[in-house]
Amino acid sequence: MTLTVHSTLQAYAERALSVAARDVNADFGSAVILEARTGRILAAATYPTFDPNA
Numbered sequence: 001m002t003l004t005v006h007s008t009l010q011a012y013a014e015r016a017l018s019v020a021a022r023d024v025n026a027d028f029g030s031a032v033i034l035e036a037r038t039g040r041i042l043a044a045a046t047y048p049t050f051d052p053n054a
Helices: 007-023
Strands: 029-035 040-047
Touching: 007 029, 007 040
Parallel strands: none
Antiparallel strands: 029 040
């Protein structure tokens, strides 16, 4: 298995989703950035963020 997440795109997706969700008062949200040609997942974000330590 090869990790295909791009760290810069991941950070951008998390930030953009957080801003958009707060702007529209959403309880939850998710976003996925895919490379259409290959189907690789480049970023996957959720709002609110998930803390596995909680």
